[in-house]
Amino acid sequence: MNPVTICLIFLAFGIFWILTTGILLPPAGRDAAPFPAFGGGVDWAFLILATVLLYLLLRYSTGRLRESEEVYRTLVEHAGSIILTMDRDGKITFFNRYAEELFGFPRREILGASVIGTIVPATESSGRDLDLMMQELLSTPGRFLKNRNENVTADGRRITVLWTNRAMYDRDGYVNSVLSVGTDLPEEGPAP
Numbered sequence: 001m002n003p004v005t006i007c008l009i010f011l012a013f014g015i016f017w018i019l020t021t022g023i024l025l026p027p028a029g030r031d032a033a034p035f036p037a038f039g040g041g042v043d044w045a046f047l048i049l050a051t052v053l054l055y056l057l058l059r060y061s062t063g064r065l066r067e068s069e070e071v072y073r074t075l076v077e078h079a080g081s082i083i084l085t086m087d088r089d090g091k092i093t094f095f096n097r098y099a100e101e102l103f104g105f106p107r108r109e110i111l112g113a114s115v116i117g118t119i120v121p122a123t124e125s126s127g128r129d130l131d132l133m134m135q136e137l138l139s140t141p142g143r144f145l146k147n148r149n150e151n152v153t154a155d156g157r158r159i160t161v162l163w164t165n166r167a168m169y170d171r172d173g174y175v176n177s178v179l180s181v182g183t184d185l186p187e188e189g190p191a192p
Helices: 002-025 039-078 097-103 130-139
Strands: 082-087 094-095 144-154 158-167 175-185
Touching: 002 039, 039 097, 082 097, 130 144
Parallel strands: none
Antiparallel strands: 082 094, 082 175, 144 158, 158 175
């Protein structure tokens, strides 16, 4: 909800309160005069002032949050590392810009796709079973805090990536996804 909507709701409840206070609530004491049916000028002034202050506070806090999100987004998108998340089934749920450029898969194609068969081949050139490794990583991410494996780009080129993996938990404490940050390792060539 944006600040204007929140303030309009607050204002509507305030108007309702002022208009109904004299009708719904009994006087505070025996000698107290009944509340005026439409509230006094002080009530209306207080309501308007409170609404304006609420609006200013909400604008300030949402503005700071928006700035913080923009900094976070810039860092994640422009980091010189692959950043992706996978759900428990190995489907890609986030793919940063660097990953998009390195692997050559547009986000619209890769999001929701399995890592196996897209950026992770079922079997490494060495014969290592990466399908099995991914199943183990997704079931017990703590065993694969760091791992190095072969990956594949959209054009079929094989690259080696050093991955750091972290489990992400739901509110009940169960692993619901894995955050993987990767560094493309240059091929070892002849020494100069």
